[in-house]
Amino acid sequence: MTEGRSRRPGPRIEEVARVAGVSKSTVSRVINGEKYVSERSRQAVHRAIAMLGYSPNHAARTLAGSKANxxxxxxxxxxxxxxxxxxxxxxxxxxxxxxxxxxxxxxxxxxxxxxxxxxxxxxxxxxxxxxxxxxxxxxxxxxxxxxxxxxxxxxxxxxxxxxxxxxxxxDNFNGALGAVRHLISLGREKIATIAGPHDMAVGMDRLSGWRCGLAEHGMPVGLVAHSSDFTPESGAFAMEDLLRRAPDLDAVFVAADILAVGALRVLHARGYRIPHDVAVVGFDDSVLASTATPPLTTVRQDxxxxxxxxxxxxxxxxxxxxxxxxxxxxxxxxxxxxxx
Amino acid sequence: MTEGRSRRPGPRIEEVARVAGVSKSTVSRVINGEKYVSERSRQAVHRAIAMLGYSPNHAARTLAGSKANxxxxxxxxxxxxxxxxxxxxxxxxxxxxxxxxxxxxxxxxxxxxxxxxxxxxxxxxxxxxxxxxxxxxxxxxxxxxxxxxxxxxxxxxxxxxxxxxxxxxxDNFNGALGAVRHLISLGREKIATIAGPHDMAVGMDRLSGWRCGLAEHGMPVGLVAHSSDFTPESGAFAMEDLLRRAPDLDAVFVAADILAVGALRVLHARGYRIPHDVAVVGFDDSVLASTATPPLTTVRQDxxxxxxxxxxxxxxxxxxxxxxxxxxxxxxxxxxxxxx
DNA sequence: GCGGGTTCTGGGAGCGCTCCCAGACGGGGA
DNA sequence: TCCCCGTCTGGGAGCGCTCCCAGAACCCGC
CATH class of the missing domain: 3.40.50.2300 (Response regulator)
Structure with a gap:
């Protein structure tokens, strides 16, 4: 904004070249980490860059080069x-x-x-x-x-x-598997699951893990309720379904914390004590897990x-x-x- | 990748100019919405752009122009x-x-x-x-x-x-004010607040709103507990402080849903029924508000x-x-x- | 009629880089 | 010895635009 045609401030590659005592081609090579540059030149260029506080112009690189950066x-x-x-x-x-x-x-x-x-x-x-x-x-x-x-x-x-x-x-599969093994190690014997929607891979993989965990202990894998989407309401709906089919279940692996929140609500409403009557494990370790009542045991993904x-x-x-x-x-x- | 020096695909401004029967200067003017372009030229350029599927090159615009886009x-x-x-x-x-x-x-x-x-x-x-x-x-x-x-x-x-x-x-101030008025309209008479940290404007403004709401009904504004950060733990801590100072409070305005979650936990633990004994209003309308038990009345900000x-x-x-x-x-x- | 505006237009320099080319230098193998 | 190849270097064209300049066309009032 200072002169007629306002130029961006800061040094250009040419000045770096001058200070380093090489050509701008060589500076470019150093910046892009190409080979065929002597150690002496490389050092000189790096020093010049540091001294001038040079930072390459993104637009120019993109325009001239064959990649978009x-x-x-x-x-x-x-x-x-x-x-x-x-x-x-x-x-x-x-x-x-x-x-x-x-x-x-x-x-x-x-x-x-x-x-x-x-x-x-x-x-x-x-x-x-x-x-x-x-x-x-x-x-x-x-x-x-x-x-x-x-x-x-x-x-x-x-x-x-x-x-x-x-x-x-x-690793949704092994996460679910680990959750189920944990439930089994607690002595739970009738373990249900609230799975995600059919069309999402994350739901499918977690469901497989649950199945596998039960199967390896010879336990039945019939207690599945699919949620329609990832909302507490959907989780509540699935939980009601499960309780209708198996009022005596003693554990639920829920494919997402947000579903688990809905499931917990239903369990509370029906008078189930958690974890005494029914143990619940969620998935994600989102904020919801720590704020739920009771705080949710869950599978953490980073x-x-x-x-x-x-x-x-x-x-x-x-x-x-x-x-x-x-x-x-x-x-x-x-x-x-x-x-x- | 097709020829020696791979060019980006797609037409250039020059081709648009040719098709439209004008110069590239004029095309540039049309693209940048400048005046001093005849309606006839403008139309022709727009047609050419549509026909060719032209989209200007960001890098070139930035490099040539005086702004970064x-x-x-x-x-x-x-x-x-x-x-x-x-x-x-x-x-x-x-x-x-x-x-x-x-x-x-x-x-x-x-x-x-x-x-x-x-x-x-x-x-x-x-x-x-x-x-x-x-x-x-x-x-x-x-x-x-x-x-x-x-x-x-x-x-x-x-x-x-x-x-x-x-x-x-x-409008944090009026949001808080509205929340307090609502509590007053419910007949609450001893209304506390859990405010945000001292150094955050959002906390200060919501606190002012609370104060103002009480003041306009001649109610005392002493029951303030500041949280140290936006976590449920901090909310719980503040709630405990408030209950120590006023075990008979009948409402709390909490400056954030996430704090309210912690406050609810403490209230439950102490045997307060919500909203019967203590009414709670949060702020933000985050997911936490709808998943809390009971679901939280809150101030929604978009x-x-x-x-x-x-x-x-x-x-x-x-x-x-x-x-x-x-x-x-x-x-x-x-x-x-x-x-x- | 003429000067002085406003409206519109095209030409072309140049933004700051990359990458191709041509060439200089050195160290092998024939 | 000569030549070839690998290493290193600088020069310079050109990426696709914008924006300045010069000029054409037209209007107005005097």
């Missing part, structure tokens, strides 16, 4: 916002943490249901080098579509309609770590690393509180 | 993540919604306590045209510092150390709207609009549930 974080949120919120914030924190220091910008996209093709066009249009897709709804075709265009993609959560899309997810790992995986692919694992599961852990 | 969303989170999460997600959703369609990118920054000056340097270094700052901690100097460098800034929440920084906030409004205000300033209000308060509303 940006990745997209796409949040497909079809309803179920309640679950989405804390989850989403954790993911974002993780992604952000992993990105700091690298010269990569984060582009946020939350898709309204409508703009599916626009979004694909934008993402594959060279504005970003890759995409992180978090679809809560497991059958979302977006990860697969993007993957098929050749855009590097990492999905957060196992995509049901995923094809060969690389993904990172919490959402921030999930965000970090997705980002790491995508950046590694962009850097041309090979032999990357196509999928990764992150450990979960049981958090013991009062409810089981 | 990007704004930053800075989240200052010093602890208190619990409150931060849903709040944060709502803000982000609002900001994003307001940004779609405009050619402005969103840059996310979450500041670690350490990198204060780096952050200021980056923000004022021409990478962004303006900043939205959400500091939960009211005495954060960042909004003021940025504002003083001349960077357009809008703060989310009234900054305590704000100077003349424009801000958008929920966090997404807050994000939208902040963004609108910043963009208006960037567009050179004058006579903008320096601060704006958004309405709150009382959500009645079982607790009061």
């Amino acid at each position: 940006a990745i997209a974080l796409v949040i497909s949120e079809q309803g179920s916002q309640v679950l989405a919120d804390p989850f989403f914030a954790g993911i974002l924190r993780g992604v952000h943490a992993e990105l700091t220091g690298r010269h990569v910008q984060l582009l946020l996209m939350m898709n309204q249901p409508l703009d599916g093709e626009d979004q694909v066009a934008y993402l594959t249009g060279g504005h970003v080098d890759g995409a992180l897709v978090v679809s809560l709804h497991g059958e979302d075709p977006l990860p697969r579509i993007l993957h098929e265009t050749g855009l590097p993609v990492v999905s957060g959560g196992r995509p049901l309609a995923g094809g060969a899309v690389p993904f990172v997810d919490a 959402v921030e770590q999930l965000g970090r790992t997705m980002t790491w995986r995508l950046l590694a692919e962009l850097a041309g690393e090979e032999k990357l694992p196509s999928s990764m599961l992150l450990p979960t852990s049981l958090v013991r509180r009062a409810s089981a | 990007a704004i930053a969303l800075v989240i200052s989170e010093q602890g208190s993540q619990v409150l931060a999460d849903p709040f944060f997600a709502g803000i982000l959703r609002g900001v994003h919604a307001e940004l779609t369609g405009r050619h402005v990118q969103l840059l996310l920054m979450m500041n670690q306590p350490l990198d204060g000056e780096d952050q200021v340097a980056y923000l004022t270094g021409g990478h962004v045209d303006g900043a939205l700052v959400v500091s939960l901690h009211g005495e954060d100097p960042l909004p003021r510092i940025l504002h003083e460098t001349g960077l357009p800034v809008v703060s989310g929440g009234r900054p305590l150390a704000g100077g003349a920084v424009p801000f958008v906030d929920a 966090v997404e709207q807050l994000g939208r409004t902040m963004t609108w205000r910043l963009l208006a300033e960037l567009a050179g609009e004058e006579k903008l209000p320096s601060s704006m308060l958004l309405p709150t509303s009382l959500v009645r549930r079982a607790s009061a």
Whole structure:
């Protein structure tokens, strides 16, 4: 704003080159970590950069280069916002943490249901080098579509309609398995579950873990009630269903804390004491778990770590690393509180 | 990736110009909504853009132009993540919604306590045209510092150390006032409050509202307990303090749902029936309010709207609009549930 | 009729980088 | 000895736009 055509402040690559006594080509090579630069030049450039406080211009790099220096974080949120919120914030924190220091910008996209093709066009249009897709709804075709265009993609959560899309997810199966084993170790003998919706991978995997845990002790796996979405109301509804079918159940593994809140409400209303009559284990270790009455024993998943790992995986692919694992599961852990 | 030097796909401004039968200067004018373009040219350009599916290259615009075409969303989170999460997600959703369609990118920054000056340097270094700052901690100097460098800034929440920084906030004062009036209308006569920490504006404003509501009915305003942070434990601690000082209180206005959860726990434990013995009103209308036992009457603030409004205000300033209000308060509303 | 505006237009420099090319230098193997 | 290849370097074109400039076309009042 000072002269006619206001230039951005700060030194340019040319000044770094002058101070370091090399050409701007060499400075560029150092910045981009290319080989074929002598140790002497590299040092000189680093000193000059530090001295001048130089920071490369993102727009210029992107314009001149063959990459966008940006990745997209796409949040497909079809309803179920309640679950989405804390989850989403954790993911974002993780992604952000992993990105700091690298010269990569984060582009946020939350898709309204409508703009599916626009979004694909934008993402594959060279504005970003890759995409992180978090679809809560497991059958979302977006990860697969993007993957098929050749855009590097990492999905957060196992995509049901995923094809060969690389993904990172919490180890929902073993988390559920651990929860069930815990219930069994407490001597519970009639263990039900409130599962997630049919169309979400996270629900399916947790259900499998529950089944497996019971099966390995020769216990029956019939007491399943599916929730229609991740709300307390849906959890309450499922709990009522279970109690109708088995009034004498002594434990419930609930696929999400937010469902468990509804289930607890029903159990209280019917006069069941927790954990004396019925032990309850949730999943997620969200705020709700610690604020529930009684505080909920739950399976903790580290959402921030999930965000970090997705980002790491995508950046590694962009850097041309090979032999990357196509999928990764992150450990979960049981958090013991009062409810089981 | 197809030829030696892989170009980004899609048409360039030059092709639009050719198709429209004008020069690229004119196309540029149309895109940027400048005047001095004939209606005929404007129409032709718009047709050409639609036909070719043209979308301007962000990097090139930024490099050539005198603005960055990007704004930053800075989240200052010093602890208190619990409150931060849903709040944060709502803000982000609002900001994003307001940004779609405009050619402005969103840059996310979450500041670690350490990198204060780096952050200021980056923000004022021409990478962004303006900043939205959400500091939960009211005495954060960042909004003021940025504002003083001349960077357009809008703060989310009234900054305590704000100077003349424009801000958008929920009308915490009137929200609290309404809550107290509601309690009084229920016939409550000994109304306490659990206030937020001293150093956060949101806490102070809600406390003032409570005071005012009591004062206008000539009721005493002594029953205040400050929480140290926004956690259920802190709420429980404050509730215990209040009960020690006034075992016969019949209502509590709690400055945040998450504090109310802790307060409810203590009240239950002491055998108080809610709302029969003690009516409780929270603030925020977060998930916690509906999952609490009993479901919490609370003051709803529209966090997404807050994000939208902040963004609108910043963009208006960037567009050179004058006579903008320096601060704006958004309405709150009382959500009645079982607790009061 | 002429000067002085306002409205509209195209040409082209240049934003700050990357990446291609051409070339300099050195250390082997033939 | 010569040549080739691997290492290192600088020069400079050009990425796709914006914005300045110069000028054309047209209106107005005198």
